[in-house]
Amino acid sequence: MAILSGRNGQVLYDPAGVTPVALVSLKSWKASFKTDYIDVTCFGDANKVRVPGLPDIAGSGDGFWNSSNVVLFAAASATTPGKLKLVPSSVEPTFFWSGLAYMSADIDVAVNGAPGVSFSWVAAGPFVEAP
Amino acid sequence: MPESSAIDQALVDKLLGDATLRTLLPDGVFFDEAGPSIAGGGNATRFVLVSLADETDEAVFGHRGFEDALYLVKAVELKPAIGSGNVKAAAARIDVLLEDGTITAAGYTPMVCHRESRFRITEVDEHDTSIRWQHRGGHYRVQQSV
Numbered sequence: 001m002a003i004l005s006g007r008n009g010q011v012l013y014d015p016a017g018v019t020p021v022a023l024v025s026l027k028s029w030k031a032s033f034k035t036d037y038i039d040v041t042c043f044g045d046a047n048k049v050r051v052p053g054l055p056d057i058a059g060s061g062d063g064f065w066n067s068s069n070v071v072l073f074a075a076a077s078a079t080t081p082g083k084l085k086l087v088p089s090s091v092e093p094t095f096f097w098s099g100l101a102y103m104s105a106d107i108d109v110a111v112n113g114a115p116g117v118s119f120s121w122v123a124a125g126p127f128v129e130a131p
Numbered sequence: 132m133p134e135s136s137a138i139d140q141a142l143v144d145k146l147l148g149d150a151t152l153r154t155l156l157p158d159g160v161f162f163d164e165a166g167p168s169i170a171g172g173g174n175a176t177r178f179v180l181v182s183l184a185d186e187t188d189e190a191v192f193g194h195r196g197f198e199d200a201l202y203l204v205k206a207v208e209l210k211p212a213i214g215s216g217n218v219k220a221a222a223a224r225i226d227v228l229l230e231d232g233t234i235t236a237a238g239y240t241p242m243v244c245h246r247e248s249r250f251r252i253t254e255v256d257e258h259d260t261s262i263r264w265q266h267r268g269g270h271y272r273v274q275q276s277v
Contacts, residue, residue, distance in 0.1 A: 009192045027191045063191055
């Protein structure tokens with residue numbers, strides 16, 4: 001185990017929700033696993049007291065437009081979730097998060113740069129961390 | 132992974148292959164530093180000089196996504212005793228060739244080639260201050276997808 005570069009990160013997705021395939025020309029991804037906490041503070045408590053609710057699992061990422069792979073934009077208009085798999089480094093491919101997710105996508109085209117794409121996602125089912 | 136110098140060479144080859152530019156500046160197209168005239172073998176006094184002004188590699192997951200280079204491409208001419216020479220026409224010809232042009236480099240897919248800024252100076256020769264060198268051209272953005 002060692003600290004690895006994000007250079008070999010991966011975002012994989014399958015609209016059918018079965019076998020995710022790597023999306024090309026992406027350069028970043030983020031995932032957030034924030035849990036809501038319910039305030040259950042009562043009279044007499046020395047401080048506020050909270051209990052965990054459910055984790056809100058969502059994230060984002062970005063890269064460059066590549067016409068050879070437009071899965072992201074098809075996914076953005078899909079009414080059923082696909083299977084998303086996020087790998088911090090393909091050097092350690094057994095470490096990843098995956099689950100069903102809904103995708104949103106944006107494209108940003110400017111006269112002085114390469115067209116960029118960005119996406120965000122929200123969990124549509126249980127997300128698991130492997131291993 | 133393709134070899135980045137192929138982009139430099141492709142740019143030089145594109146300029147070198149143009150008969151009109153060769154007529155205007157017959158001594159050749161050089162990278163960084165002028166060599167002997169390809170026309171007569173003596174000192175080059177009418178030539179195109181290409182140099183890499185800036186370069187950035189854009190990474191995507193797993194590999195280099197594209198290479199983003201800024202080249203200074205200029206016509207260089209010893210100012211003639213009479214008249215203004217060919218430097219103006221040569222700079223214009225360079226622009227015709229490169230503005231929205233295609234640079235075909237082995238192992239790459241062309242993305243863009245266009246001028247970002249103009250370049251024009253008159254240089255006083257350091258050995259003979261009576262001599263003037265005219266430089267005219269521009270900074271050209273060349274992006275190539277890997």
